Amino acid sequence: MSEVKRGYVRPLDIRHGRIDLSHGSGGRAMAQLIEELFAAAFDNEFLRQGNDGATLPVPAGGRLVMAADAHVVSPLFFPGGDIGCLSVHGTINDVAVMGAKPLWLSASFILEEGFPLADLKRIVESMASAAKDAGVPIVTGDTKVVEQGKGDGVFITTTGVGVVPDGRELSGDRARPGDAILVSGTLGDHGMAIMAERESLGFSAPIESDTAALHGLIEALLASGADVRVLRDPTRGGLATTLNEIARQSKVGMMLQEKSLPVNPEVAAACEFLGLDPLYVANEGKLVVIVAPEDAEQALAALRAHPLGARAAAVGTVHEDPHHFVQMTTAFGGKRIVDWLTGEQLPRIC
């Protein structure tokens, strides 16, 4: 990042200004955007080095975990969050579910020509605040600008690096028959918040996204000493897709109990209205835990003791199944498959 001499440059007009192609040209306008907006908001010792990359101390012991996540959300601002905090939380969670302590983040922006600087500032400040609250600094990044019509306002890609201590083994292939399946709280809040906002459904009680960084909750869970086999954050595709992924990786089957699945009444009502299933709707602040059966209660207690896990619930068990089906005993008393999501969930006609 180059130094810009303040005396000869008009500061960014955040209030009225818009992104133009010069903000991605590599010249002065780009340097100014980076210095006055990104660097100012994300400020830390690594970013201040001003190089193309960050020089970071190598932690002693353990193994490095690295995760990348691209964020494209419409609308960019929604009840409970925005694309900025989402891009920080999402990547922290991807690192944390590996059992790692998240240490650093990178952030890359693809901005569309014409995007208001005021909106960009809101997003950047939301990212800075999320990173600060999580204690995970953004230490490097990149900015590109695309012509109008070739983007959707702003796309953000974040990469996270963390360290998992020696001896901690969490992986999608470790679920075993008999294990308990837990979730840390209500399902579908993020996806329905986005959908209600996108479609201007105007529910009387707005549904809020659950976007949150989960590393604190995960540390509390692992500190309980429970034999946790798998951790996942059920984002796109919801709980159903996440469990199908784990079932395939671990070569097991699963049986859920519909009655035990926690769903906020507003989310359930909105899903009912649109003909959607909350099992398939995205979450951004929830954890799926597969844990040894004898430690299930202990793990549940640890989750519930944390503010982000207050509504944690045991929702099913792992069993042997050569077909790796995820099934569910319905509240009605019947059985059904909880299948992979097919394409996008689309509202039914009638």
Added chain:
Amino acid sequence: MKYIDEFRDGDLARGLSAAIRQAAVPARSYHFMEFCGGHTHAISRYGVADLLPDNVRMIHGPGCPVCVLPVGRVDMAIRLALDCGVTLCTYGDTLRVPASDSLSLMKAKARGGDIRMVYSSADALKVAQANPEKQVVFFAIGFETTTPPTAVAIKQAQALGLKNFSVLCCHVLTPSAISTILESPEVRQWGTVPLDGFIGPAHVSTIIGSQPYEFFAEEYRKPVVIAGFEPLDVMQAILMLVKQVNEGRAVVENEFSRAVTREGNVKAQNLVAEVFELRRQFEWRGLNVVPYSGLKIRKEFAEFDAEQRFPVAYVSVADNRACECGAILRGVKKPQDCKLFGTVCTPENPVGSCMVSSEGACAAHYTYGRYKDFQ
């Protein structure tokens, strides 16, 4: 959730299950067709079949508007978007219906077609108002439930003097489809498909009432019970059908009396009659050409008829030869009897229409019930 949870109570379901088991005579078997995809969806999603005795079998009928939409009609919509450059508005679950040339509306959108998902005909009208420079076409599909809102949109467009709004009308009629099934050789002549009664449509009947089914009960001696889409409604209807069969009765009973009357919604019926008239014939996917089974826009509203406004004639397209959708829709075969089921034809790559919508018989069995095929 008030008005929802009451109809999904597990204890009540177990009570109804016991009542059905008690009522069903062990020596005989019962075959009931649920016409509506909404019922098929409820039966699969809530595992209703698990609560029925072995001698009560449900047959999934053709009542999914997406499933019965023929390839040629989807082709017309795609041609409107890609060749005529219109903005095509459609209900969400039509987007994946397979069309010719390995296309679907979703794939046509990826090829640059301006295709938008809407929740109602009124939304399509708003798109037209907001984009006066574009020709906007509403791809109107569905049974009697979705027809009145289309009529309203056409009348509003006329009142607003909109010159850039039209409708590709593919609305179809329930009674014609039921007649076709009952007249099919398997049911009528050969008797190879036993059909002991129907669960009548829920939402459709709120519009047309229970009266149109009286003909089927009398003429074909088949009991009909109109039922809501909640799983308890379905179970209650099954119990009522079992009792009718046992007593040798064949009448129309209304389980869904909280929403359906004998006459239906006369205002909506008049509105539909004002805007639409019967087509001499209309092709259904899986049921071939069914006489007087579809609607077209009356000539008084011709300027809002996309088939008049744009050069898109209907061309019939044959289904894949190996596809058994036609037999499945008529209850002649089960989804798992089709060679394509679960191999070539899956929800990700539907070959036949029954695999497209979650209400289709094949998609419902694949998505919710295929574990039974491995037991």
